[in-house]
Amino acid sequence: MHSIGYLLSDGFQVMAIASQSVFEYANHVAGEPFYRMANYSAHGGEVCSSLGMSVGTRRVSARASVDTWIAAGVNTPLDTPPPREILAFLRRTGTRARRIAGICTGSFVLAEAGLLSNRRATTHWFYAREMQSRFPDVRIEDDRIYIVDGPIWTSAGMTAGLDLALAMVEKDLGPDVARSVAHKLVMPQRRSGGQSQHSEMLDLAPKSDRIQNALNYARKNLGRPLTVEELAGEAHLSPRQFSRVFTEETGQSPAKAIEALRLEAARLMIEKSRHPLETIAKETGFRDRRHMREAFMRGFGLPPQEVRRRV
Incomplete structure (x- = not known):
């Protein structure tokens, strides 16, 4: 025992x-x-x-x-x-x-x-x-x-x-x-030690349901291109209104926030799966592996290969 x-x-x-x-x-x-x-x-x-x-x-x-x-x-x-x-x-x-x-x-x-x-x-x-x-x-x-x-x-x-x-x-x-x-124990996922303490969805913390709905829609559809017009439609706002309200409520532009969500999703896939990096890049909406690497360097200061090695 x-x-x-x-x-x-x-x-x-x-x-x-x-x-x-x-x-x-x-x-x-x-x-x-x-x-x-x-x-x-x-x-x-x-x-x-x-x-x-x-x-x-x-x-x-x-x-x-x-x-x-x-x-x-x-x-x-x-x-x-x-x-x-x-x-x-x-x-x-x-x-x-x-x-x-x-x-x-x-x-x-x-x-x-x-x-x-x-x-x-x-x-x-x-x-x-x-x-x-x-x-x-x-x-x-x-x-x-x-x-x-x-x-x-x-x-x-x-x-x-x-x-x-x-x-x-x-x-x-x-x-x-x-x-x-x-x-x-109804734990939604078994988190690895290398996983981040932070959640982009929590950090963005929009004040209104309409922006939250747009973010929820974006997270469910990260694997394909997401335009401001498409997200604005989910929020029932014009693209111009959506960009203004989104930035006021989250402190980030829609493009910056979507990249952060893609980064978080890609990092989770790297930590929890053995999928090739090319597949992860495609599944999370990056143009290719090189594009994902550039985003990782901006966001984490590490390339995806290093994140996987540390895990």
């Missing part, structure tokens, strides 16, 4: 322990209790979450037989230092575990304990710059869902903890079990 210990402190994010459901359902799919989970804290007893909900914990101890330690994040990592007892434990004993992980701002706990020195790591995008400033010897990659560097695992914010837990299940029990767990 594989034992997982969650390290909690007052103000922890409830989403961190939501990832326990991934291991719970992995046991169901595997047909045996492969994972055993327990919550730990500096002194044991009840620990209060940021939501105000209390959770019972065991006192962290060197005698605890734990294979994977997972540090939960807090909403205010810059103002809420990790308990000294937890840091001392991780420095002294935690490294004996098979894996150590930080969910969301739990990465700050690992960094404070010195476990991320000269390693790649990620955290919630909002705190990535501050984390890099505080811990210059950590190689922060602020646009990743999760990162595995040897025995150290770190994830982006909130729901990315589910992806990290699912990746652990895949590592332990194989891709078929991981897919089945994702299906049972």
Whole structure:
């Protein structure tokens, strides 16, 4: 049996322990209790979450037989230092575990304990710059869902903890079990670690339904040319009105926004499939592979081949 210990402190994010459901359902799919989970804290007893909900914990101890330690994040990592007892434990004993992980701002706990020195790591995008400033010897990659560097695992914010837990299940029990767990948890997709934390549709965030409808139409039809006239028709506006309203609501021109959606779709296909780059370029509306490469260099500073290699 594989034992997982969650390290909690007052103000922890409830989403961190939501990832326990991934291991719970992995046991169901595997047909045996492969994972055993327990919550730990500096002194044991009840620990209060940021939501105000209390959770019972065991006192962290060197005698605890734990294979994977997972540090939960807090909403205010810059103002809420990790308990000294937890840091001392991780420095002294935690490294004996098979894996150590930080969910969301739990990465700050690992960094404070010195476990991320000269390693790649990620955290919630909002705190990535501050984390890099505080811990210059950590190689922060602020646009990743999760990162595995040897025995150290770190994830982006909130729901990315589910992806990290699912990746652990895949590592332990194989891709078929991981897919089945994702299906049972109604997770829309199993995101790879190299996938971006950001979503272009969320970033554009139009204020009106008519522009949102045009964007939804564009995303469903990226594989063919999309003109301003066509999108304006979906929004029931003249092309001139559409361009003006679109730019006012999203801060981007329609052409710029459509290229961003094509880039996001192409990147997802590169990360999640083995299709040739020529096929991906065609499916996502680029003229050819060269056109897609130019867009990748503008948008990501990397060619598509490098994105695939990193994944």
